[in-house]
Amino acid sequence: MPLSVRRVPLLVLLALTFAASMYLPALHALVLDAHREAQAFFYSGTLLLVLLSAIAIATSRDRSRNLTRSHLIAMFGAFTLLPAMAVVPLLEIVPNTRTLNLYVEMVAAITTTGGSLFAPDRLSDSTHLWRALVAWQGGFVVWVAAISILAPLNLGGFEVAESRTTRTEEMRGGPTSAAPDTRVRRALTTLGPIYLALTTILWSVLVIAGEDGTTAIIHAMSTMATSGISDGTTIAGSSAGLVGEVAVAAFLIFAITRQSFTTDMNRDHIRHLADDRELRIALMMVAAVTVLLFVRHWIGALEVGAISNSDAAFGAIWGSAFTALSFLTTTGFESVHWQRAQDWSGLGAPSVLLLGLAIFGGGVATTAGGVKLLRIYTLYAHGRREMNLLVHPSSVATSRGALRRIPPGGIEAAWIFFMLFATSIAGVTLALTLTGLGFEGALTVAIACLTTTGPLAEVVLGSKGALNALPDAAKIIAALTMVLGRLEALALIALLNPDFWRD
Template sequence: MHFKVILRVIGLLVMVFSVSLIPPIIVSLIYSDSALNAFIYSFGINLVAGFLLWLPVRRERGELKIRDGFLVTVLFWTVLGFFGSMPFFLAEMPALAFTDALFESISGLTTTGATILTSIDDLPKSILFYRQLLSWLGGMGIVVLAVAIMPMLGIGGMQLYRAETPGPVKDSKLTPRIAETAKALWYIYATLTAVCALGYWAAGMTLFDAICHSFSTVAIGGFSTHDASIGYFDSVAIEMICTFFMIICAFNFALHFYAWRHKSVWHYLKDPEARFFLFILSGTIVLTALVLAMTSTYEWDKAIRYAVFESVSIATTSGFGTADFSSWPHFLPFLLIVTSFIGGCASSTGGGMKVIRILLILKQGLREIQRLIHPSAVIPVKVGGKAIQERVVSAVWGFFSAYLMIYIILMVGLMATGLDQVTAWSAVAATLNNLGPGLGDVAANFAGIGDAAKWMLCFSMLLGRLEVFTLLVLFTPMFWQK
C-alpha cells in the first residue's frame, strides 16, 4: 500500500475539513455566544494538524488502489470524528468529557443523531449549528465531496468513491468521470437542502432553525436545535415538509439525478426498490395508526398524524420526533425499531441494511422455496425484470450474516457493561442502523450509559455508516499482505 500517499490524502482532507469550522465561527460572532474561542482554537488545531500531516509527504504522487481506498475512508471517518469533537470538548457549554464529545461528533458525522446532550435549547447557537453541519457533511459523505476535488489535488478518487458509497452495487457511475459524479450528487444534495430550508422558513420556523433542520433532514441525521425535536414546533405544515424530504432523501440519489437530467419523475414509480420502500412505509403507517387509534392512545386525527411522521422518521433512520414512540402500546416500539434495519434505499443518505438488500433476500428465499418443488430448475433472482448476478446475491447474504453477527456481539458487549436487554438491543439498533433514538435508558438520550458502552456504540456507528465490510476488512490478515 502507498502509505505516504495515504498520509498526504488524510492531511489534505483534514485541512479541507477545517474550513467547515468557519461557518460556526461566523454564527458565534452573530449571536455573541460563549463558544467562539472553542471554534477558533479548533480551526487552528485542525488546520495545523492537517498541514503537519501533509508537509513531509507533499511531493508523493500515485493512484490509490482498492486497499488504499478502504484504508483512507476508514481513517478519514475516524480521524475526522476525533478532530470534529474538539469544539464540543473545548466549549464552556456543554462542557463535555472527551468520550462524550467524541460520541457526539461521530454521531453527527455518521448521521446517526444519537445524542448525549441535554437542555439542547439552552446551548450556544454556534454549537447547535455545528451539530447540524456535521450531520449535513456526513450525509452525502465528505469523502464523496473530496472525490469531486481530487483531480485538483492530483489524486485518483475512484477507490475512495467505491469504498464510501453505500449499497450492494458500488461500481456504477452516473457520469463517465467519477469526479463529475461526485459533483452531480452534491449539486442535487445542496439543492434539496436549500429547498427544504425555504419550505421550513415559509412554514413558520425562524431562519436559523430552518437552515439547521434542513441540514439534518436532507442528511437523514435527526439532530435538532430543540429537546422536543420537530415536536417543538407543533405544526402540521412543518411535519409534512419534514416527512416529504425524509422520504425523498431516502430514495436512491441516482433517481434524483435521472429526474434532474431528463426532467421526469415517472421513473420513481417504476423503480422496484423505490416501490418496495413505499410499500413498507405504507404498511407501517397503516398498522401504527390502527393500533394507536384502537387502543385509544390518540384520537383518529392525531393517531394518523403521529403514525405518519414517526413511521417515516424511524423507517428512514432519520430519528426526528413529534411523540414519544417508546411509550406507545403493544408491539409498536419494537415494530418501528425493526423497520430501521431495512432503512433507506441504496445510494441514499438513509441508514440500515438498505431496501434493495432486503428485497434481494426475500426474492432469494422465494427462489429456494420454488427449488423444493423443481430441484433441477434454473430460477434466476430478478429485480425489475432483470436477472441479478449470483455474485451480487451471495454478497448480499454475506453482508446480512456479518450485520447480524456484529449486532449480536455488540448487544452482548453492552449487556456486559450493565445495560438491560431492551436498552442494549435498541442502542445497537439505533447506532448500527444510524437511527438515533432507542428504547429503555436510551429513549431520550445516551447520557446515562457508561463510557465503555459509548465507545462500543461509536464503533457501531462507524460500522453502520461504512456498511460493515469497509471497516471489517481492515481486521483481516489478507488486507495487510503484500
C-alpha cells in the same frame, strides 16, 4: 485542479475542509454576541488549518500506488479522526464534561447517527449548529464515497445493484470506470451542488413555514444527513407544524433511493422513479405500518369509542406514516401526531416496530443506515423463487424479472451481509451487557448504533441523552459500533484482506 492539490491525500483534504467549516458556527456565535464561543470556533479552525496545511505540504510528495485502498482508509479515518478535531472548540464551550463524552458525541454526529449525550438546554445554539454541520458533512462524505469508492469495489449495497448499471457506465466512461482520484473529483463536483441546493431549499421552506432560522437550518441539514439532530425544538414541537413535517417527509426520499439525486449511476431509470424497487418497497412498508397501527384501533382490546373523531383519525394516520418513514430512513424524527397514533392503536410505544424499521434501513448510496432496502428486496425475490420451487419441485428455475438484474453472487452477498449484520447485533449486545447494561438497553443501543439511528435509543429508553448514562466502556463500544454501522462490515473486512494490501 492544481497538481499539488491532487497529490494531497484525501483524508487531509477532508480535514482541511472540516477545519474551515468551523468558521460558520464562529460567525453564528458572533451574530448572537456569544464572543467566547465565536473565539473558540475561530481560533480552533485557524490553528487546525495551519497545522493541516503543513501536513498537506509534507504528504503531497509521494503519490499512493493504490489509491482505492488509500481512499477506503480515508473513509475510516474520516469517521474516527475527524471527530477528534470537532471536539477541539467544544472543550472551551461545553462546561463540566469530559473529552470522552464530547468525542462520542462527535462520532455520533459525523456517522449521521445523531442522538446526544447531553440535554438540549445544556448546549448553546451555535453548538447545536456545529453538531448538525458535522453530521451534514458526514452525510456528504457518505454520498461521495458510496459512488466513487464503494461502488467500484462492489461494497455498500452495490454488490446487489443491477448488473447492467455497471456495464452501461463502463461503456460510457462513467464513475465506475475512471481512475480512483478522477471518480472522487467527479463525485464532488457533481453531488456537491445538489446536496447544498437541496439543503438550502428545505431550509427556505421551513423558514417560510414559521421555523426560526437556526432551527430550520439544523433540521434541514439533519434531514439531508438523516442524523435526526435537533436543537431541542424537535420537529414535533416545531412552529412549522404540519407543513414542516410534510416538507421533511418529501426530502426523506433522498434517503430511500439514489435515483432521486444521482444521474450518473443509472440514467435510464432516473425518468422512471416510480418503478424504482427501493422506493416501492419503502412505500409498501410505510403503508403497511400505517394501516397496521390504524386498523389496530378496531381489532385490538381498545374500546372503539375511545378515539373516533375524524381529526384524531387523520392525526393517527399521518403520525404513523411520518414516524415510520423517518425511522425507516434511520433519521429518527417523531411526528407531532405520533402520540395520537399510539393512543389510537392502543399499543403504547411500539418499540419493536421502530427497531425493525431501523434495521431494514434506507437506500443504497444514501445517508441512511441499516441493512438497506435493495438487499431486503434481493432476499425477498430469492425467497419467493425458493417458495415456488417448494410448490413445484420439478420446475426449472430461471432468473427472470428482478432476479435477472441482480449480478452473479448478489444473492449470496446479500445473505452474507445480513448474517454479518445479525452477528454484529448479537456481538455488540453481548459486549454491552458485559459493561453492566441490561439486555433490553444493550440490544437497543446496539441496534441504534449499527443502524446509525441515534434517536432510537432515546425513544425506546425514554430519556434524552440516554447514552450519557452508559459506563465509559459502553460509550467506547457504542462509538466503535457507530463507525462499523456507517462503513458496514464488508468494507472493514475488505480492509483486513491481505490481498488488498499487496501493491
